[in-house]
Each structure stands twice: as structure tokens, then as C-alpha cells.
Amino acid sequence: xxxxxxxxxxxxxxxxxxxxxxxxxxxxxxxxxxxxxxxxxxxxxxxxxxxxxxxxxxxxxxxxxxxxxxxxxxxxxxxxxxxxxxxxxxxxxxxxxxxxxxxxxxxxxxxxxxxxxxxxxxxxxxxxxxxxxxxxxxxxxxxxxxxxxxxxxxxxxxxxxxxxxxxxxxxxxxxxxxxxxxxxxxxxxxxxxxxxxxxxxxxxxxxxxxxxxxxxxxxxxxxxxxxxx
Amino acid sequence: xxxxxxxxxxxxxxxxxxxxxxxxxxxxxxxxxxxxxxxxxxxxxxxxxxxxxxxxxxxxxxxxxxxxxxxxxxxxxxxxxxxxxxxxxxxxxxxxxxxxxxxxxxxxxxxxxxxxxxxxx
Numbered sequence: 470x471x472x473x474x475x476x477x478x479x480x481x482x483x484x485x486x487x488x489x490x491x492x493x494x495x496x497x498x499x500x501x502x503x504x505x506x507x508x509x510x511x512x513x514x515x516x517x518x519x520x521x522x523x524x525x526x527x528x529x530x531x532x533x534x535x536x537x538x539x540x541x542x543x544x545x546x547x548x549x550x551x552x553x554x555x556x557x558x559x560x561x562x563x564x565x566x567x568x569x570x571x572x573x574x575x576x577x578x579x580x581x582x583x584x585x586x587x588x589x590x591x592x593x594x595x596x597x598x599x600x601x602x603x604x605x606x607x608x609x610x611x612x613x614x615x616x617x618x619x620x621x622x623x624x625x626x627x628x629x630x631x632x633x634x635x636x637x638x639x640x641x642x643x644x645x646x647x648x649x650x651x652x653x654x655x656x657x658x659x660x661x662x663x664x665x666x667x668x669x670x671x672x673x674x675x676x677x678x679x680x681x682x683x684x685x686x687x688x689x690x691x692x693x694x695x696x697x698x
Numbered sequence: 699x700x701x702x703x704x705x706x707x708x709x710x711x712x713x714x715x716x717x718x719x720x721x722x723x724x725x726x727x728x729x730x731x732x733x734x735x736x737x738x739x740x741x742x743x744x745x746x747x748x749x750x751x752x753x754x755x756x757x758x759x760x761x762x763x764x765x766x767x768x769x770x771x772x773x774x775x776x777x778x779x780x781x782x783x784x785x786x787x788x789x790x791x792x793x794x795x796x797x798x799x800x801x802x803x804x805x806x807x808x809x810x811x812x813x814x815x816x817x818x819x
Contacts, residue, residue: 498745630743637739637746658709658744678708678748687705 470494471516471542471614471645475525478511485511487669488525493662495613495645498636502653502692503666509649510547512666513616516647517544529614540570545607547619549599553592557585557602564606576609579640583631597628604632614645621650629655657688665695672696699741709744713752717761721772722783728774732762 471493478486485508493499501509514520516527518534527534529541551560557580565571580587583601585594591602600620607615621629635641636659650656653663657677665673672695680686686694701716703709720726733741739749753770756762760778764770773779798808 497747633743634740637736637743639736641746657705658703658748661745661747678710678751681706682708682711685706689705 470528470530471647472528472531473512473516473525474528476512476515476522476527477524478508478515478520478522485669486515486522489666489669489671491664491671491674493614493645493647496643497661498646498648498659499662499664500653500656500660501647501649501664501666502651502688503649504651507666508669509651509666510618513544513618513647513649516616517542519544541612542614542616543607543610543612544616545604545618545620547622549591549603549606551591551602551606553590555591556587557589557591558587560591560602560606561587561609564609568610570611572609572611575611575640576605579605579608579635582635582638582640595625595628597624600624600628601632604635608635608640612644614647615641617646617648619649619651621652621655633659653688653692660688663688663691665692667696699738701742703742703744709748710752710755713738713742713744713749714756714759714761717752717756718782718786721761721779722786726772728772728779730772731769732772734769 473489473491476486476489477484489508489512491499491501501512503509511520515522516534517539529538532538551563555563561571561573561576564576565573583598583605585598585601585605589598589602591599594602600623604617604620607617620632624632633656636646636656648656648660660677662674662676663680664671673691675691677688680688680691699716701712703712717726726732732738735749735753736746738744738753739746742749753762757764757770760775761773761782762770763773
């Protein structure tokens with residue numbers, strides 16, 4: 470389990486995270502929801518220690534996060550970090566050299582799942598296909614937790630559908646997934662848990678099936694209540 | 699499998715409902731093998747934990763059964779199959795009654811209409 474406890478973060482005079490609390494379990498898909506600029510990406514970067522936090526703590530499996538923890542977690546940013554002139558094959562080799570946890574077999578399975586070819590050059594891919602390659606590079610690592618920043622943003626509907634299918638497939642295994650999104654429509658039935666963020670705080674955290682079962686409310690219903698009051 | 703889920707009912711309950719309908723229609727036959735929870739999640743585009751939950755409930759209700767490590771199957775229990783059918787019919791009838799009641803149609807008129815329209819289809 471990843472536990473984010475009372476995390477605060479300031480950028481200069483601006484407090485971006487004002488005591489963020491939530492948990493994300495293994496085997497579940499947790500979705501950080503909020504409009505752009507509420508701190509979703511900062512939360513992910515804080516978990517990854519890409520940005521130092523000013524207060525609070527982050528635990529993984531009960532332990533305070535340390536260097537070794539990052540063999541268990543990976544972060545997939547919203548844009549690909551590979552050089553555009555690389556072929557997919559070369560990007561794979563780069564990852565294999567860089568990460569001990571690289572799983573070539575799974576990378577190839579994912580490539581097949583998305584119907585992409587090793588010889589495709591990143592610069593020649595569509596936006597949707599670039600997003601898929603970006604996702605493959607993270608998902609092919611043997612880690613317990615995968616953090617994805619806006620995996621559905623700015624790409625065509627069929628790419629979105631295909632990416633959503635990964636979440637239901639065996640390729641995700643029983644890993645813990647945290648994704649951020651500002652658009653819940655496509656993935657309402659895919660997620661286990663919703664964490665509604667606004668202005669640096671978590672306004673609500675809930676299990677989506679329990680919410681439907683106990684209160685008969687969709688994620689969007691709850692969002693409407695929370696954000697619009 | 700193409701199911702349109704609504705956003706306000708628990709997805710696992712909608713999955714069970716779908717299975718009941720397929721059983722009542724005879725599309726899922728007694729003893730027929732059903733997809734694994736992953737396959738089901740993938741085909742219905744739902745969360746695998748939800749698919750698991752639906753299977754667990756259906757197993758408890760006796761709608762499906764699993765022997766050892768083999769894939770799960772639709773029940774062959776006549777009693778259960780009969781109940782599924784009756785439950786669905788009753789559900790459809792009560793929805794129907796609810797809507798005709800709301801427009802105050804006398805039973806006799808409804809029954810006549812039902813008979814006439816039923817033949818047409």
C-alpha cells in the first residue's frame with residue numbers, strides 16, 4: 470500500500486499541496502481526479518521524490534519511502550521522455566540498460582497488444598501511438614506500483630479505448646495503479662477508487678462500487694456535489 | 699459480449715443481471731464454460747476486481763460453479779435455472795405494471811391490449 474499522509478508542498482510562496490491524504494492499494498486502480506492545476510502531478514512527483522515535500526510523509530508497505538523503494542514503483546509522465554529519432558526497439562534497449570526491472574517479454578507482449586512494431590520510429594508515430602509506447606516503457610518494468618500521469622489526455626478515442634483495455638487485461642497483473650485524470654467519463658467502470666483533489670487538498674476519497682451500491686451515485690454525481698457544492 | 703452499463707448501479711450487480719438474462723434467453727447454456735475473470739473484465743471493459751466480485755456472488759447464488767482448478771461453468775441445477783427465469787419475468791412484469799399504473803389504465807383494458815400486441819410481435 471502507498472500511504473500519502475498530510476503531504477504539503479510549496480513552490481516559492483505558493484502552497485500547492487496543503488496536507489494531502491490518501492492511500493492506494495496493490496491490485497487496485499486508484500484515480501486522482503481534479504481539474505488542471507490542483508496538484509495531481511505534484512502528488513505523483515512527490516511520491517517519486519522528483520520534488521521534495523515540505524511536510525508530511527509517504528509510506529510504501531508501511532515503510533517510509535527510501536531509495537530502494539523506487540525499484541518497486543515507476544512513474545509514467547504524460548509525455549514520452551525518449552528521443553524522437555529512436556526506434557521502439559532502441560527505446561527498449563535503453564530501458565533494459567537503465568533498469569534492472571525491465572521485462573523484455575512483457576514489453577513485447579504489450580507491443581503486440583497495441584499492434585505496434587519494434588521498428589516503428591517514435592517521431593513517426595501518431596499522438597495516440599506515442600502515448601501507447603510511453604505506457605509500454607513504464608508497464609514493462611517489474612514493479613509493484615505504476616503511477617501514470619494523464620494517460621488518456623489529448624489522444625483519439627480509439628487509443629483511449631485500447632489503453633483502457635490494458636487495465637482490464639492480464640498485462641496489468643495485480644499491481645497497484647495510480648492514474649491522474651481530469652476526464653472520468655471513459656474510465657468510470659475501470660477504477661476501484663476515486664480521490665477528488667481540489668486546490669491542494671483531498672475533498673473526498675471513495676470506493677466507486679461501494680458508492681454506487683450504498684448511495685446509488687456515479688463518480689460524476691459525487692464530483693458534481695463536491696466541486697459544485 | 700456488449701453490455702451498456704449505467705453509472706449509478708454497482709457494476710457487479712449489472713454483470714450478474716447480464717448473466718441471468720443470457721441464461722434465461724438460453725444463450726448461456728447449462729454447464730457451459732464461462733470466461734475467466736480477466737477475460738470477462740477485458741470483454742466487458744470493467745475492473746477485474748469487479749468481475750471477480752460478480753463471479754463470487756454468482757457462485758454463492760448457485761448460478762455458476764467451479765470444480766477444482768477448472769474454468770467455471772453455468773449451473774445445471776434445474777431449480778436455479780427455473781428461478782432465474784421466473785425472477786426475470788416477474789421483474790419485467792412489475793416494471794410494466796408500474797408504468798401502466800402511473801397512467802391509470804384499468805386492468806381489463808391493459809390485458810386486452812397485451813394480448814393484441816403480444817400476437818403482433
